[in-house]
Structure formats: C-alpha cells, structure tokens
Amino acid sequence: MLILPSRRQVLTGLGATAGIMGATGVYGFGIEPLHRLVVTRYAPILPKWKDGPALRIAVLADFHVCEPFMPFDRVAEIVDATNALRPDLILMLGDYPAGKVAWQKLPLSDFAKLVEGLRAPLGTYSILGNHDWWDDPATQSAFGGTPRIRKLLEARGIPVLENDVLRLTKDGKPFWLAGLGDQEPFEGHFHMTLADLPGTLAKVTDDSPVLLMAHEPNIFPRVPSRVALTLSGHTHGGQIRLFGRSPAIRRVNGHDLAYGHRIVDGRHIVVSGGFGVSRIPVRIGVPPEIVMIELGQSAPEPGTA
Numbered sequence: 001m002l003i004l005p006s007r008r009q010v011l012t013g014l015g016a017t018a019g020i021m022g023a024t025g026v027y028g029f030g031i032e033p034l035h036r037l038v039v040t041r042y043a044p045i046l047p048k049w050k051d052g053p054a055l056r057i058a059v060l061a062d063f064h065v066c067e068p069f070m071p072f073d074r075v076a077e078i079v080d081a082t083n084a085l086r087p088d089l090i091l092m093l094g095d096y097p098a099g100k101v102a103w104q105k106l107p108l109s110d111f112a113k114l115v116e117g118l119r120a121p122l123g124t125y126s127i128l129g130n131h132d133w134w135d136d137p138a139t140q141s142a143f144g145g146t147p148r149i150r151k152l153l154e155a156r157g158i159p160v161l162e163n164d165v166l167r168l169t170k171d172g173k174p175f176w177l178a179g180l181g182d183q184e185p186f187e188g189h190f191h192m193t194l195a196d197l198p199g200t201l202a203k204v205t206d207d208s209p210v211l212l213m214a215h216e217p218n219i220f221p222r223v224p225s226r227v228a229l230t231l232s233g234h235t236h237g238g239q240i241r242l243f244g245r246s247p248a249i250r251r252v253n254g255h256d257l258a259y260g261h262r263i264v265d266g267r268h269i270v271v272s273g274g275f276g277v278s279r280i281p282v283r284i285g286v287p288p289e290i291v292m293i294e295l296g297q298s299a300p301e302p303g304t305a
Contacts, residue, residue: 027284028240028282028283028284032283032284032287032288033069033276033277033281033282033283033288034068034069034074036287036288037077037078037081037275037287037288037289037290038287038288038289038290039081039085039289039290039291039292040272040273040289040290040291040292041291041292041293041294042261042270042291042292042293042294043293043294043295043297044229044261044268044270044293044295046209046228046229046268046295047228047266048209048210048225048226048227048228048229049209049228049229049295049296051173051207051208051209052173052175052208052209052228052295052296053169053170053171053172053173053175053295053296054170054171054294054295054296054297055088055089055170055175055293055294055295055296056085056086056087056088056089056292056293056294057087057088057089057090057091057211057231057292057293057294057295058082058085058087058089058090058091058120058290058291058292059091059093059231059233059270059272059290059291059292059293060078060082060090060091060092060093060272060275060290060291061092061093061094061095061232061233061234061272061273061274061275061291062093062094062095062129062233062234062236062272062274062275062276062278063075063078063095063096063111063274063275063276064095064096064097064098064099064101064102064131064274064275064276064277064278065096065097065098065106065108065111065276066097066098066101066102066103066104066105066106066276067102067103067104067106068103068104069098069101069102069103069276069277069281070098070275070276070277071106072106072110072111072114074275075111075114075115076114076117078275078288078290079114079115079117079118081290082118082290083117083118083119085290085292087120087292088120088121088122088170089120089121089122089123089124089125089168089177090118090120090123090124090125091124091125091126091177091211091213091231092115092124092125092126092127092153092158093126093127093129093213093215093231093232093233093234093272093274094126094127094128094129094130094131094132094182094215094233094234095129095130095131095132095215095233095234095274095276095278096108096111096129096131096132096149097131097132097135097136097149098131098135098276098278099131099134099135099278099279100278100279101277101278101279101280101281108148108149108152109152111149111152112149112152112153112155112156112158113156115153115156115158116156116157116158118158121170122168122170123159123168124157124158125158125159125160125161125166125177125179125213126153126158126159126160126161126179127160127161127162127179127180127181127182127213127214127215128147128149128150128160128162128181128182128185128215129182129215129216129233129234130182130183130184130185130187130215130216130234131278132147132149132150132182133147133182133185133186133187134185134186134187136148136149139185140186140187150162160179161177161178161179161213162179162180162181162194163179163180163181163194163195163196163199163200164178164179164200164203165177165178165179165200165201165203165204165210166178167205167206167208173208174206174208175208175209175210175211175228176204176208176209176210176211177210177211177213178200178201178203178204178210178211178212178213178227179200179212179213179214180195180196180197180200180212180213180214180215180219181193181194181195181196182194182195182215182216183195183214183215183216183218183219184216195214195219197219197222197223201224201226201227204226209228210226210227210228211227211228211229211231212227212229212230212231213231213232214230214231214232215232215233215234216232216234217230217232217234217235217252217257217269217271218252218257220232220252220255220257220264220267220269221252221253221255221264223267223269224267225265225266225267227267228268229268229269229270229293229295230267230268230269230270231269231270231272231293232257232269232270232271232272233271233272233274234271234274235249235257235258235259235271235273235274236273236274236276236277236278236283236286237249237258237259237260237271237273237274237285237286238258238259238286239277239280239282239283239284239286240282240283240284240285240286241258241259241273241284241285241286242284242285245258246258246259246286257269257271258271259271259273259286270291270293272289272291273286273287273288273289274288274289275288275289276288
C-alpha cells in the first residue's frame with residue numbers, strides 16, 4: 001500500500017530544504033570566502049629534489065583584490081599569517097585584480113605596498129595570471145605591453161619572472177626558480193599564449209633541481225621530468241568542491257588538475273586553491289588557503305591546519 005506524505009510533511013520538507021539551501025548560500029557567499037583562512041601543508045617526496053636543500057615554501061595565489069570579497073585588511077591578514085609561518089621562500093602565482101566579480105575595484109598600487117611586507121630569507125617572487133592581463137585595458141587593446149601590476153610589484157622589490165629563471169642557494173645547495181608567462185593573456189583569444197616552456201627551461205644551465213611557477217595548471221602535461229615540482233593556481237579549486245571533486249573544472253588531457261598535489265607519470269604538481277573569487281562570489285569546500293610546501297626534510301603529513 002502506497003502511503004503519500006501529508007500536506008504538512010511536504011511543507012515541512014520543503015521548508016527544511018529551503019533552510020539548508022539558504023544556510024549553504026550564506027556560508028558560501030559570506031563566511032568561507034571572507035572569513036576562513038587555512039594553511040594547507042604538503043611534503044612531497046620529489047625524485048628530482050634529492051640534491052636540493054631543505055626548503056619551506058609559502059605559495060600565495062589568486063588574491064583578486066576588490067570590495068567586498070578581498071579588501072585590503074584581508075590582504076594584510078594573509079601577509080601577517082604568511083610571515084608567521086617563517087618560510088624560506090614566498091611565491092606569488094598571479095591574478096591580483098578581481099575581474100568582473102568586483103563590486104568595487106581597489107588600487108593595485110596599494111596592494112603592491114601591502115605585499116611588500118612579505119618576509120622570507122630567500123625573497124618573494126611572482127608570476128602573472130590571466131586577470132593581470134585581462135583587467136588591464138592597455139594590454140588588451142594593443143595585444144601587448146606590460147601589465148601595470150608587474151611594474152608595481154617590481155617597484156616594491158618583488159621580481160616578476162616571465163619566461164625567465166633565477167638560481168638560488170640555501171645551505172650551500174643551489175636550485176632554480178622558473179616562471180612562465182601566462183597561458184591565457186588575451187581574453188577571448190585562448191589560443192594565444194605567452195608561456196614559452198622550452199625557452200624558459202633552456203636558461204637553466206646546470207643540473208640543480210627546478211621549481212616551476214605556471215599560473216594555469218593546463219601546461220603541466222607538457223612539463224618535462226627535468227622539473228622537480230610545478231606550482232599553479234588559477235582554478236580556485238573550482239570554488240565549489242564536494243567529496244573531493246571540483247565539478248566546474250575540466251580535466252586536462254584526462255587528468256584532474258583542479259586542486260592539490262597530483263602525480264602524473266612520476267611528475268609532481270601542486271595546485272593551490274588560492275584566496276579570492278571570480279565569475280561567482282562563492283566558495284564552498286575549498287576555503288582560502290596559504291599553501292606551505294616542505295621539501296628535503298621530514299615534515300607533517302599533507303593536510304590542512
């Protein structure tokens with residue numbers, strides 16, 4: 001015998017569903033993106049890092065500064081929290097302006113002044129992301145030029161590596177830091193790229209291990225095994241991540257590169273969930289994060305603190 005729910009039961013169920021959806025919306029719109037900040041730690045065992053130094057790397061990605069989703073007091077909080085971790089090296093992976101999601105854009109000159117306060121013995125280095133190009137009208141109209149944020153960061157002592165490399169040393173052990181140009185610099189023209197992977201790696205002149213910064217993880221299937229570790233952002237972890245999956249992010253050559261530490265054919269990448277939002281101002285299941293990577297030493301199991 002089929003027993004149908006009463007009108008009261010139906011209304012109660014609908015009310016409960018609406019309440020859950022409303023609470024989820026409040027959390028995703030107002031709590032996780034604006035008030036949560038976690039430290040996600042990785043200690044990958046990298047075959048190509050066996051001769052590299054013990055190194056603590058703080059990775060900061062996708063600030064997308066704007067009101068109300070990434071105000072300057074939030075940036076200052078991230079800077080202070082990063083410094084408190086006492087990293088050896090700080091890497092910024094691009095996308096500093098907010099794009100169309102911003103209710104109010106904020107001066108990038110003030111952002112650059114804030115991140116100048118980042119402190120690490122080996123320095124702070126940066127690459128550019130797609131929004132650093134897309135949100136700069138001069139670069140889009142002429143299909144060229146230099147985004148203003150690059151000049152602002154470099155004026156504050158933060159080098160921007162664009163298809164370039166730098167040799168660093170810690171405890172007498174050298175390693176290379178490489179940074180790619182952006183893979184999607186011109187909005188609406190996604191076949192046009194500034195990333196020169198072969199040309200960049202050709203500047204590496206010895207056998208010391210290589211760290212590669214690439215804003216979009218899409219290039220990872222083409223990264224050779226010569227690179228010990230690729231570091232990317234861009235995806236925001238999908239902004240909505242449930243049960244270990246990010247439904248908004250497409251696979252790359254069949255590989256899930258939406259978020260976290262991935263190993264493909266023995267090659268390693270860490271994709272940061274970053275801090276900000278784009279397209280929709282929501283984060284659920286992937287809170288804003290500082291990524292801490294510990295190489296060449298005993299370290300805690302991967303996880304979030």
